[in-house]
Amino acid sequence: MVDHEERRRQISQALWRIAAERGLEAVSMREVAAAAGMSTGLVQHYFATKDDMLLYATGWLREQLGERIRRAVAAVPQPSTTAALLRAVLTALLPLDPDGRAETLAGIAVFIRALNDPAMADRYSEGRAQLTAAVADLLAKADPADGGRRAEHGDAQRAEGVELAAETLLALVEGLASALLLGRLTTERALRILDHQLARTGAVQG
Amino acid sequence: MVDHEERRRQISQALWRIAAERGLEAVSMREVAAAAGMSTGLVQHYFATKDDMLLYATGWLREQLGERIRRAVAAVPQPSTTAALLRAVLTALLPLDPDGRAETLAGIAVFIRALNDPAMADRYSEGRAQLTAAVADLLAKADPADGGRRAEHGDAQRAEGVELAAETLLALVEGLASALLLGRLTTERALRILDHQLARTGAVQG
């Protein structure tokens, strides 16, 4: 017997390798098969259509991203501060090493497709919503002792501010990611920008 | 006689219309010709190859973006504050109306191509550099009366801080733009985020 899931994972991996190297437009059944070291027929055997393949591959990609974030969080030295965890999550979203670069490129490919494909858009937005929630959660915990502020604003307004800050950070990270991909920003500079923003967020939050 | 430039502009317009509606991958000589109401041969007559067409079209797109920003700046009510000008430039980069949406989508198409095409990457980065410079310029002017700070930091460090802030704002705007395109953020929310950031930038700059 053959491990079908394993085969599908192999194919997904080959797909994103091509997408990262030459763009999603270069992804074809034949190319994927060649990159995976299989016959075209075999790929077709596991994915009846190209859309099936892409759908599975995007799901797999999301798992990969989740794992990447979990790894980054786990790598934060103990005892971990909430601020450090937040930074770990956000930097995990930046293309700072070859793997990260490939994943970011693949993510962009999904984004592009989402622009003209409602099903993909749902999938994408759902993932982003989870991310936003996670970041907002960390921000809420990281909230510095703010004395009178808590009296000033109600809980609802506080949550609103936190979510706004989370969306700000994620949007910033997205912009930094594309700049990094084009080499328009160096790693150091991107991290400086992110850290600067994190410092401000901690100070002025709400 | 025929106005060749006008023809080329018409073709570029048709090209971006398709790219905005169905992605750059849907752009073909035949599709562009059809959208422009011309024969395929005519398009071919003005652009010998597809690459020629794309190159011209991206140049045209940049002009359009420049004009859009100029219009936005001109629309700022007099007497204009530097902060208002800055906000005008940044919001002009967001897809807030159909035209802006089309231009943003087209910009993304260029970005994607730039990822795998050095010539395009140069062109793109150059444009972004100009934008960064313009924003940094505005930020430098908008610098609030900061008393001792000027004594504290040298001019070089001040310039560095300003450029960092400019890159932060542009990265944020880029992230906001993609969120807006997917409907993941509302216009109001994106503007709130931007304004919030602008407020922080004014206060904590350097």
Add this chain to the structure above:
DNA sequence: GCCTTTGCACTACGCTCGTATGGCAAAGCG
């Protein structure tokens, strides 16, 4: 008024794409 240049249309070639289909060896099972 001819004749060259200009502006444009049409067709054809070679290629790659997604997908459908048929066959074939090996494995599993009664």
Add this chain to the structure above:
DNA sequence: CGCTTTGCCATACGAGCGTAGTGCAAAGGC
């Protein structure tokens, strides 16, 4: 052992692509 299922390969078809080439009508200069 025989038979069915599984896993895989090879080929073919129709469509769309970029591009090359040819032809033809109108315009412009002499």
